[in-house]
Amino acid sequence: ARTHRIAVLPGDGIGKETVPEGLRVLDAAARRFGFNLELKHFDWSCETYKETGRMMPEDGLDQLRTSDSVFLGAVGWPGVPDHISLWGLLIPMRRGFDQYISLRPCKLMPGTRTPLAGRTPADIDFIVVRENTEGEYSSSGGRMFPGTPREFVTQDSVFTRVGCDRVMKYAFELAMTRKRRKVTSATKSNGITFTMPYWDERFAEMAAQYPGITTDQFHIDILCAHFVQHPDWFDVVVGSNLFGDILSDLGPAVAGSIGIAPSANINPERAHPSMFEPVHGSAPDIAGKNICNPIGQIWSGAMMLEHLGEAAAAAAILDAIERLLAEGGPRTRDLGGQASTQDVGRALAEAV
Amino acid sequence: ARTHRIAVLPGDGIGKETVPEGLRVLDAAARRFGFNLELKHFDWSCETYKETGRMMPEDGLDQLRTSDSVFLGAVGWPGVPDHISLWGLLIPMRRGFDQYISLRPCKLMPGTRTPLAGRTPADIDFIVVRENTEGEYSSSGGRMFPGTPREFVTQDSVFTRVGCDRVMKYAFELAMTRKRRKVTSATKSNGITFTMPYWDERFAEMAAQYPGITTDQFHIDILCAHFVQHPDWFDVVVGSNLFGDILSDLGPAVAGSIGIAPSANINPERAHPSMFEPVHGSAPDIAGKNICNPIGQIWSGAMMLEHLGEAAAAAAILDAIERLLAEGGPRTRDLGGQASTQDVGRALAEAV
Numbered sequence A, B: 001a002r003t004h005r006i007a008v009l010p011g012d013g014i015g016k017e018t019v020p021e022g023l024r025v026l027d028a029a030a031r032r033f034g035f036n037l038e039l040k041h042f043d044w045s046c047e048t049y050k051e052t053g054r055m056m057p058e059d060g061l062d063q064l065r066t067s068d069s070v071f072l073g074a075v076g077w078p079g080v081p082d083h084i085s086l087w088g089l090l091i092p093m094r095r096g097f098d099q100y101i102s103l104r105p106c107k108l109m110p111g112t113r114t115p116l117a118g119r120t121p122a123d124i125d126f127i128v129v130r131e132n133t134e135g136e137y138s139s140s141g142g143r144m145f146p147g148t149p150r151e152f153v154t155q156d157s158v159f160t161r162v163g164c165d166r167v168m169k170y171a172f173e174l175a176m177t178r179k180r181r182k183v184t185s186a187t188k189s190n191g192i193t194f195t196m197p198y199w200d201e202r203f204a205e206m207a208a209q210y211p212g213i214t215t216d217q218f219h220i221d222i223l224c225a226h227f228v229q230h231p232d233w234f235d236v237v238v239g240s241n242l243f244g245d246i247l248s249d250l251g252p253a254v255a256g257s258i259g260i261a262p263s264a265n266i267n268p269e270r271a272h273p274s275m276f277e278p279v280h281g282s283a284p285d286i287a288g289k290n291i292c293n294p295i296g297q298i299w300s301g302a303m304m305l306e307h308l309g310e311a312a313a314a315a316a317i318l319d320a321i322e323r324l325l326a327e328g329g330p331r332t333r334d335l336g337g338q339a340s341t342q343d344v345g346r347a348l349a350e351a352v
């Protein structure tokens, strides 16, 4: 039987509750579709940081490297500044494993509610393709004249040709597999006048190579407005690290619940492990209460199986999620129900 | 009688249609409240650029400098790249006149519809205070290895202590005048690790000086989501040039129509003219048809009068807008009506 090696990192907060449910459903899928999952558990988190001064051991990435994929919960906890926790664990993984594609489907699921008036599942079904290694999230910058009135800080945004082209190519190839075959580019070339006109240039060049794909582009300000006013306009939306980040939180918000939104951090060449995590964070306010929604985690698990070549198993999980939501199965508070995290996980595992 | 000197710049596209209606209502207010408006007209636009190679004359800012305020329509037209038109007219004004505050009220008006389900005017009434001179809109950056696979571009974000402190101070002072007395900061210090932690630092320091003001902060990604899911959480929202830009398009979208959203670009010290313009752009798709909504322009005129010390006249215009919308007065297509741009302008002038 096929064996997939998975590094499991629950991380912080509700990650510790959602990951076990994710594993429960993955295990059910493995049994039904006849493959093995070889799990390796890692307890790296903000607690590790408090004990050791590091979010993960110095050879952390090497320890993960032998896995086919990483299954992550959430990172971050009050008391540890975000730029330490995230840049000590999440960002190094995305960069060190060159997971240059972040994929975030935004889909209004039957049986759930969107905050938008009069919208149905047919109106909201797009996917954000986010550049995941460069752009506005740079490690180049600094501070001058600290502590004086002249003090200032700078941070370089860095856009490479390689970085732009590969994420755009991925977006166009993805659009080729979809019904509407449309790619929208997020830009801000009217305000950010070095990097964003370059992004537009690369986009135009890539678009010319895909005559079968419809394209358009919007500045990020009005694009955010359109997500609310016209979510039905979008199919594949490609954005820089920051713009992709914004759109892939706004998209799920528009589609109803951030609690069910999944994400994949992919190295398409499979030179390194890819990583799968829900869009939501560690949610300190509800952590430890077993009330968080595990669907974002479970759906991320389905994306992982898809990436590992287990398309049928992935489809079965997605199907189980759709049925549970549409048919009024157990649901957590964020979706208006009373079920526990485990109730939802168990129901989905059974359905698979 | 008091006299205010106004530089009038319709600019491009629908700016040529909205500005005359703005002036019509301002004129009505002047007559009713007994002050004079001394208008100076400027036709600078993308047409100027096509004829002269410049968006405005070399001494353009000096020509405007003798006015108390600038009343602007919209800038930008197909065929002239945005980074030329905007950086040749709009941005130089904001920077040259040190209009470091951009104010953008986001208010669901009675009688208009929001795209959000179940929201009423009481739920959506906040104001975005945007830093308007520095940050991500920088003129520092460049390109290396052009035309080669190694090609890359960079752009510096620049945050100064002066720049952060003055916009934050303005936001806190503004919050003091409002009922809820709350300031929300837009950040992204978990991903953008030089400039944004500094923004947070300055915000914490300013907050400490206003113990009577409630504060919170959100990363821009989840903040955009909250604008959709919980618009009622917000009162005054302060953001950098880019984040403020995004939030002040998303806010009006959430509140129902970008066509009615006003903005003020203010130099609080009154060392230079301030500038008032609607949030919408030049809208080439509907320009020249007399169907655009002039309310964003007219409301911007009210903000201008407020800034010029004509508070009663400003209130009368705002009141006329609220009544027209609530009582089913003439409305343009974007609000579901059939009225022309002039119909709306005339109705508001009469009401004032």
Ligand SMILES: CC(C)[C@H](C(=O)O)[C@@H](O)C(=O)O
Residues within 6 Å of the ligand: A190, A191, A221, B086, B245
């Ligand atoms: C046109 C553009 C440069 C401008 C900006 O981003 O500042 C506009 O979006 C605005 O909000 O006034």
Ligand SMILES: CC(C)[C@H](C(=O)O)[C@@H](O)C(=O)O
Residues within 6 Å of the ligand: A086, A245, B190, B191, B221
């Ligand atoms: C936690 C943070 C650094 C991260 C990001 O901005 O990339 C998160 O918002 C995400 O979208 O995965």
